[in-house]
Amino acid sequence: MSESNTEGWVTLRRVAQILKAKVLASEDYLDREVQHVECTDLMSQVLAFVQPGYLLLTGLTNIQVVNTANISGLIGVVFVRGRPPAMEAIAKAKAVELPLLLTSYSMYEAAGRLYMNGLPGSSD
């Protein structure tokens, strides 16, 4: 599992390290590779623009974040600023094998740290 990190791919496990994040759900799926990152609280935006393989950073904490992620084929969700999602969202994420991470960094700082650590934007 450590091999994928050395090949230039950033896994969710690496994201958890970079963001000093706590894993709230689906810890068994942290070897998924992150293709791109989207930062938004607008689920409509996720549904309209995000592709499979994306990781979502969000401050929104309701169950629709998990449903939107599942429908859109996201590989995981990071909740920023230390605000954990609702209990039903965590339960749903476990049921659909969606990893949820919780970081105390703000959206800006979390995104910046990921960018610095090998996850550039999709326009590059």
Add this chain to the structure above:
Amino acid sequence: MLYPRREFPIKEMDFVRAGEASLQVKKILQEIHADEDLVRRAAIACYEAEINAVVYGRDGVMSLEIDEDGIYIYVEDKGDGILDIELAMMEGFSTATPEIREMGFGAGMGLPNIMKNADEFTISSAVGEGTRLKIIFRTGWKKTEN
């Protein structure tokens, strides 16, 4: 028809269960080994339509039909209907309340996104008579052996 018609109820303002109908449709399409891109497009279109029905529809129903030529999704609700469909189809136009926006929706992107993902999309609505959507997927659909 290849598979029996299925119907999924949608409850007004039930944000915990919102999305269940779409996830059921997605599961069925995966079970019949529909093309991955088609499943994703259909799931997104269903979910957008379902959220609309939850928010504006005063209960509704999502129906799924499948035949050799395509996948047909119908979403009907009992809400107030749409005053100006042309306006509603414009990206960014929304009548959502602040509460809906706090949930992460109501940005006026739902109907345009359904049209973007569908192969064919028709919407009919009248004030006081609810709204009916017909969403068809054909690209990537082929009759499976099972």
